[in-house]
Amino acid sequence: MKVLSKAQIVASLDLELAVQRLQEGFVAFSAGQVQVPPVQAFAFNQANGDCCVKSAFVEGSDTFTVKVSTGFYDNPAKGLASNDGLMMVLSATTGQPLALLQDEGWLTCIRTALAGRIAAHLLAPRQVNAIGIIGTGTQARMQLEQLRAVTACRKVIAWGRNEPGLAAFEAFAHGLGFQARTTRDAAEVAGMANLIVTTTPSREPLLQSHWVQPGTHITAVGADTAGKQELDPALVARADRIIVDSLVQCSQYGEISHALKAGLISLGQLAELGALLAGQAKGREDDQQITLADLTGVAVQDAQIANCALACMHS
Amino acid sequence: MKVLSKAQIVASLDLELAVQRLQEGFVAFSAGQVQVPPVQAFAFNQANGDCCVKSAFVEGSDTFTVKVSTGFYDNPAKGLASNDGLMMVLSATTGQPLALLQDEGWLTCIRTALAGRIAAHLLAPRQVNAIGIIGTGTQARMQLEQLRAVTACRKVIAWGRNEPGLAAFEAFAHGLGFQARTTRDAAEVAGMANLIVTTTPSREPLLQSHWVQPGTHITAVGADTAGKQELDPALVARADRIIVDSLVQCSQYGEISHALKAGLISLGQLAELGALLAGQAKGREDDQQITLADLTGVAVQDAQIANCALACMHS
Structure with a gap:
C-alpha cells in the first residue's frame, strides 16, 4: 500500500x-x-x-x-x-x-473549492463585475483561487469579522493578481459583487436579501451541519434557480434547509448539481436571474x- | 503516523x-x-x-x-x-x-477468538470432558488455540464438511498438543464434548438440541450477519443462560435472533457479556446447566x- x-x-x-x-x-x-x-x-x-x-x-x-x-x-x-x-x-x-x-x-478543502468552481462555471452571470467572498479563512482563499478559471474578473471584495483576518486575505488576493478590497459590512459585498461565495461556519444569516443585486450568483459552502446558516431565507426564496449538491443532505441541514422548513421554497424547486451537469435541469436563463448553489459536500x-x-x- | x-x-x-x-x-x-x-x-x-x-x-x-x-x-x-x-x-x-x-x-480474528476465551472462562463447566469445534477454518483453529488458557482438557473433536479440511485441522490440533478426533457427524461432537464452539458461516442449524448433553457450554461465533445460523432454535430455547456480546446486534442478526423471532425466548432472558463480567448478570450456577454465548463481534x-x-x- x-x-x-x-x-x-x-x-x-x-x-x-x-x-x-x-x-x-x-x-x-x-x-x-x-x-x-x-x-x-x-x-x-x-x-x-x-x-x-x-x-x-x-x-x-x-x-x-x-x-x-x-x-x-x-x-x-x-x-x-x-x-x-x-x-x-x-x-x-x-x-x-x-x-x-x-x-x-x-x-476535502480542494474538492469543496472545485465544486464551487463547477457551480460558478454553470451559473455565474456572463459579466462578473466583482467577486464577493464572505469569510477570510482557508476555504475563502481556495474558492477565490479556483474562480480564476471561471472568470476573467480580477476584482474581489471580502467580508470578515476582524481586521487581521481581512488584511491577511487582502494580501493573499493581491498575490493571486486581484484588485482587492475588504469590509466588515456584508452589504458592501452584495453591492459590488455579482458572483458571491459564502464560506463561514455562521449560525445566523450574514447576507440579506435586499442587499443582493439582480443577476447575482451565490455559492454557499458554509452550512455543512445542522444549525449553520449564512443566507437570509428571503434570499433563498427570491432565487430563480436553486441547485444543490445533494437533495437529501441540503434539505436536512444545508443552507436551503431553513427556507424549506419555513415553507418559503418547495422541494420541487430544487435540482441537483449532477442533474444540471447532465443537462437534466435548467441553469441560469438570463442576466437578471438570481442563482444559488448550496454545497454541503458529498462523499x-x-x-x-x-x-x-x-x-x-x-x- | x-x-x-x-x-x-x-x-x-x-x-x-x-x-x-x-x-x-x-x-x-x-x-x-x-x-x-x-x-x-x-x-x-x-x-x-x-x-x-x-x-x-x-x-x-x-x-x-x-x-x-x-x-x-x-x-x-x-x-x-x-x-x-x-x-x-x-x-x-x-x-x-x-x-x-x-x-x-x-x-479481528484474534479479538473474536479471545472473546470466545472470555466467554468460556466465565461459562464452561468445571470439568471439561472434551472440546468440540464446529468448523475447521481459521476461526476454528484460533478458538481451539485460545481455549488452552481456559481448561486443562486436551481432547478435541471437530466437525467439518470435507476430509481434507478435517485432516488439516487434526494436524493443527496435534501440533497444539491435543488428542484430536474429527467427524462429519455433528451429533458425535455433541456426544463427546461439553465445551463447544461453533465457527461456521452456515445458514442452517448444524447442532440439534437433542444431541447436546446437560452441563454443556456453547459459544457461537459464526452468525455475524442476517441469515446465518448454526444452532437449532430449540437448543437456544433450552439454554439455562444466554449471554450475548450486544443485545442490539444479537437480537437483530445473531445466533439467538432466530429463537427470539420465533418467540421461543424473550429479550428479558438475555444478558450482555459486559454485564456478566461486571457481576451484574448471572452466569453458570451448576454443572447441569446448558449455557450459551452468542458473539456477533462489536466494534x-x-x-x-x-x-x-x-x-x-x-x-
Missing part, C-alpha cells in the same frame, strides 16, 4: 482532471450510481473535538474510498491545526488497500478526488 | 493484556460508555465482494479506532486471501492519526485490540 503525504498530493494533483472527475461524480451521484453509507460521527466532548467517517463507491469504479476527518478546536493552543484527516483508497475488485492519502484535510467528491490524486501519482 | 504490518502486530501482541482490554471494553460497552456509530456497508456485486467500516470510541480512552474489513470471495482464484482489512488508530485528544495497523484482518473489541496492539509496539 502506498502512503502519500500532503506535500506529495498537493504537488501532483492535476486540477483540471480533478474538475472532470468531480463532475462525473456528481452526475453519477444524481443518477443513483453511488453507494454512500450513512456518515459515522463521533463527539469528543472533553477534548472539544469531533470526527466523521465518510465513505463512497461509484458503481463501475475500480476503487472506493473511506475518509476520516477530524476537528479538534483546542488544537491551535497546542500548536496543531484544528482539522486533520486522511483518506483510504481500496480496490473495488479485490478489497486490497491501495493507498493511504495523508492529506491532512487538504483534499462521492471524496471518492473521486482520492481516485484522481492516486491516478496523478501514477502518471 | 506509524504503519505496522501484520507480522509486527502478531509478533508483539500480548494476549493476556489483550484479554484484559477486551474485558474492560465489554464492560464499558454494556455500561453505555462506548460511542459506536452505525456500521457502513458496501456491496460490490460485480466482484463478489463486500466491505464494512466499523468504528468505536471508548469514553475516557486516549484513542479511537476506524476499522475497514473486506471480503472478496473470488480472490482465492487470483491467489489472494478472501479477507483483508486494516485499522486506523487516532488520538481522541487531538484527532491526529497515530497508527495504521495493516493486520490483514488478523486482529468496541476493535477499538480495544487496536489500542492494545499499539501499546504493545511501544513497550
Whole structure:
C-alpha cells in the first residue's frame, strides 16, 4: 500500500482532471450510481473535538474510498491545526488497500473549492463585475483561487469579522493578481459583487436579501451541519434557480434547509448539481436571474478526488 | 503516523493484556460508555465482494479506532486471501492519526477468538470432558488455540464438511498438543464434548438440541450477519443462560435472533457479556446447566485490540 503525504498530493494533483472527475461524480451521484453509507460521527466532548467517517463507491469504479476527518478546536493552543484527516483508497475488485492519502484535510478543502468552481462555471452571470467572498479563512482563499478559471474578473471584495483576518486575505488576493478590497459590512459585498461565495461556519444569516443585486450568483459552502446558516431565507426564496449538491443532505441541514422548513421554497424547486451537469435541469436563463448553489459536500467528491490524486501519482 | 504490518502486530501482541482490554471494553460497552456509530456497508456485486467500516470510541480512552474489513470471495482464484482489512488508530485528544495497523484482518480474528476465551472462562463447566469445534477454518483453529488458557482438557473433536479440511485441522490440533478426533457427524461432537464452539458461516442449524448433553457450554461465533445460523432454535430455547456480546446486534442478526423471532425466548432472558463480567448478570450456577454465548463481534473489541496492539509496539 502506498502512503502519500500532503506535500506529495498537493504537488501532483492535476486540477483540471480533478474538475472532470468531480463532475462525473456528481452526475453519477444524481443518477443513483453511488453507494454512500450513512456518515459515522463521533463527539469528543472533553477534548472539544469531533470526527466523521465518510465513505463512497461509484458503481463501475475500480476503487472506493473511506475518509476520516477530524476537528479538534483546542488544537491551535497546542500548536496543531484544528482539522486533520486522511483518506483510504481500496480496490473495488479485490478489497486490497491501495493507498493511504495523508492529506491532512487538504483534499476535502480542494474538492469543496472545485465544486464551487463547477457551480460558478454553470451559473455565474456572463459579466462578473466583482467577486464577493464572505469569510477570510482557508476555504475563502481556495474558492477565490479556483474562480480564476471561471472568470476573467480580477476584482474581489471580502467580508470578515476582524481586521487581521481581512488584511491577511487582502494580501493573499493581491498575490493571486486581484484588485482587492475588504469590509466588515456584508452589504458592501452584495453591492459590488455579482458572483458571491459564502464560506463561514455562521449560525445566523450574514447576507440579506435586499442587499443582493439582480443577476447575482451565490455559492454557499458554509452550512455543512445542522444549525449553520449564512443566507437570509428571503434570499433563498427570491432565487430563480436553486441547485444543490445533494437533495437529501441540503434539505436536512444545508443552507436551503431553513427556507424549506419555513415553507418559503418547495422541494420541487430544487435540482441537483449532477442533474444540471447532465443537462437534466435548467441553469441560469438570463442576466437578471438570481442563482444559488448550496454545497454541503458529498462523499462521492471524496471518492473521486482520492481516485484522481492516486491516478496523478501514477502518471 | 506509524504503519505496522501484520507480522509486527502478531509478533508483539500480548494476549493476556489483550484479554484484559477486551474485558474492560465489554464492560464499558454494556455500561453505555462506548460511542459506536452505525456500521457502513458496501456491496460490490460485480466482484463478489463486500466491505464494512466499523468504528468505536471508548469514553475516557486516549484513542479511537476506524476499522475497514473486506471480503472478496473470488480472490482465492487470483491467489489472494478472501479477507483483508486494516485499522486506523487516532488520538481522541487531538484527532491526529497515530497508527495504521495493516493486520490483514488478523486482529479481528484474534479479538473474536479471545472473546470466545472470555466467554468460556466465565461459562464452561468445571470439568471439561472434551472440546468440540464446529468448523475447521481459521476461526476454528484460533478458538481451539485460545481455549488452552481456559481448561486443562486436551481432547478435541471437530466437525467439518470435507476430509481434507478435517485432516488439516487434526494436524493443527496435534501440533497444539491435543488428542484430536474429527467427524462429519455433528451429533458425535455433541456426544463427546461439553465445551463447544461453533465457527461456521452456515445458514442452517448444524447442532440439534437433542444431541447436546446437560452441563454443556456453547459459544457461537459464526452468525455475524442476517441469515446465518448454526444452532437449532430449540437448543437456544433450552439454554439455562444466554449471554450475548450486544443485545442490539444479537437480537437483530445473531445466533439467538432466530429463537427470539420465533418467540421461543424473550429479550428479558438475555444478558450482555459486559454485564456478566461486571457481576451484574448471572452466569453458570451448576454443572447441569446448558449455557450459551452468542458473539456477533462489536466494534468496541476493535477499538480495544487496536489500542492494545499499539501499546504493545511501544513497550
